Each structure stands twice: as structure tokens, then as C-alpha cells.
Amino acid sequence: MHREQKRILFQVALFITTFITTTIAGSEWVHGRSIFSGNYTWQDFTNGLGFSIPLLLILTVHEFGHYFAAMYHKVKASLPYYIPFPPIPFLPFSIGTMGAVIRLRSRPESNVQNFDIGLAGPLAGFIIAIFVLFYGFKTLPPPEYIFEIHPAYEKYGLAYADSVYSPEYLKKTPGTLNVKIGTNLIFWIFEKTVADPVRMPDPHELMHYPVLFACYIALFVTCLNLLPIGQLDGGHIVYGLFGFRIHRLIALAFFIILIFYAGLGASWIDPALPTQDLAIGIGGYLLFLFLAFRGLRLSLQHTIICALLMFAIQFSLTIYDPGIKGYEGWLVFAFILGRFIGIEHPPSDLEQPLSTNRVVLGWIALIIFVLCFSPAPIQFELTG
Helix, strand or coil: CCHHHHHHHHHHHHHHHHHHHHHHHHHHHHHCCCCCCCCCCHHHHHHCHHHHHHHHHHHHHHHHHHHHHHHHCCCCECCCEEEECCCECCECCCCCEEEEECCECCCCCEHHHHHHHHHHHHHHHHHHHHHHHHHHHHCCCCHHHHHHHCHHHHHHHHHCHHHHCCHHHHHCCCCCEEEEECCCHHHHHHHHHCCCHHHCCCCCCHHHCHHHHHHHHHHHHHHHHCCCCCCCHHHHHHHHHHHHHHHHHHHHHHHHHHHHHHHCCCHHHCCCCCHHHHHHHHHHHHHHHHHHHHHHCCCHHHHHHHHHHHHHHHHHHHHHCCCCCCCCHHHHHHHHHHHHHCCCCCCCCECCCCCHHHHHHHHHHHHHHHHHCCCCCEEEEECC
């Protein structure tokens, strides 16, 4: 069999596997039916299609946006490689995938080519997400739908939120994983202009609305891609709009702000912890900061200073205001950026000014980033 045919078959196999894993994930998120429960059925699997289909639709349109832009510029590119994330026991609430990527087989020659290829993906994905989001908000089920998922809520009526999320109720249900989905500006706009307010789900229950939840996840992935750092889509766009030097400053600022916000009030540097636990937490966190800041390509001495300074500011603010809280999940992405993706965008071989249309589209992409950004995307709390 020809090498290219084998590659295409492999990509098809990855897509099919990702379709299966995201559908399984959807059935767990929406209906609480885990494949490891022992009584998982075909009906449970098909119930997850309401999540996997819109999610993969948006991700696929995003990747083919990149692909067709590369084809337009005669930059050789692969079809998308989907990355399945199979369900794992004791690791709840996977979304079944780690996204998808295309592989550029030749290097873009100019900043314009980089700009167009980086822009096309999130722009195409966001456009299709708007249509899916409109459908999701327009077809919300009656508020009583939540009682199909949580029959125990029915005794509280439609005012169940006042009871089941109260500290008193959560204390009575130890071992329960309390999940809260964040919000973003685009969801807020649709909530106010499209949705029937009576049917709007509580943030703790959004994962049980498959179309909305799939859109939320897809838009969050879009937001991650649009961070103006390194060679992410947002990095290509900012590099095209402002050039190498300004991109470097913006990327550095965003990276530092991301780590600063993420580490505020982190559980492992809580001053209330026992001394031994606090010492281990501080030591581990300082090592994490050092490794993350190595992505800035500073000298060893300056990297250590940056890590110590960041920790000192975050820890001081935690002592001053114990209630201050960032979002620890952003630390994972910051570490990936610092250690693997990189903060800087390499200079293009050919620098060309962007046309007016490209500048307008670039600013639209930055607005899309703001619309999709959520300070705390998904919050988990184990009660007890």
C-alpha cells in the first residue's frame, strides 16, 4: 500500500476512535453513564452523540480552515490528525479528545502566509460555532428536564438550586463531585438575546445540555489557540499585526499574567496548611515556576529570580487576602507553553505589510478571543 494511503487510513482511524471516545465522554457528562459502570448500554452510547457531533463538527471546521488556507498559499499540509483521549478509570469527566492538528510539511515563507493559516482555523470554527450555539440556545428543553438527570432534585421544585448547592446540602452528601461550568461573553450574549430565560440551565448543570456544553468546550479550545503566544494561532495573528518585537512583548506579558492569575490562592501554598505540607507545596511550586520560566530563554540566574519573585508576590497576596483565588488549571497550559510550545514567534523569512482586510480580520480574531475567554472554565470540588 502506498505510504500516503497508509497515512490517510491512520488519520481516518484516529477520527473514528476520537468519535467513539468523545461520544463515550458525552454520555458520562450528560447522563452520568460511565463505560466502567458495568451496565453501560448501546443506548447510553447513542445518548452521547448530542455532545460528540457538535464538538467534532466545530473542531473539524477549525482544522480544515487551517488546511485550506495552507492549500491556498501552496504550503504543503496534512489532513487533520485527531487526538483521541480514551476513558480512564478514576479519571472522571474526560471530553474524549485532546483536539486535532494539521501538520505543515513545508515552512510558510512569509508573515502573511503564517497570518492567513493561523487566522483561518479559529475564524472558520467560530462561525460554525455561532450557528450551533444559536440552535442550542433556541432549543433548550423545559426546566423540568433536569429532573430526568437528577430525580432527587424534584422534591425541591424549580428552585432546586437554592438547596442542592448550599453548603448544608453538600455537607450531607460527602464524596460528591460538585462541577461548575464557567461562562464567557459569547454565552452571556446568547443568553440575553436568544434563550428563553426560564429554560436557562444553572452553571452547575450546563454539562447536561450536550449542544451547549460541546460549544462551550469548542470555544474554550478556540480561546486557547488564540492566546497571543508563540506559534499558537493567536501568536501568528499578533505577529502579523504588530511584528516580531511587539509580539514578543505581548506574548511575554500574557504568559506572566497567565501564571500570576493561575497561581493566586493555589491550594498547595495555603498558609493554613501544616508546616510540612506547606514546605513540600512551596518547594514543588518553585520548581514548577522555574521550569515554566525556562521557556523565556533567560539566564539561569534570571530564571530563578523570576520564579522567586512570582512566588513571593502570589504568596504575599494569599496571606493578605486568603479568599483570593485564581484558576489552577491555567498552570498546566502555562507549563506546556513555557516548556514545549515556546513564548516567542520565530521571524519569518519574508516580512510583508498586511492588507487592510487582513488587519480587520486580525482584530476580529482578537475580539473572538475575548468573547471566548473564561477566567475559570470548569471548577471541580469534592464535597465531604
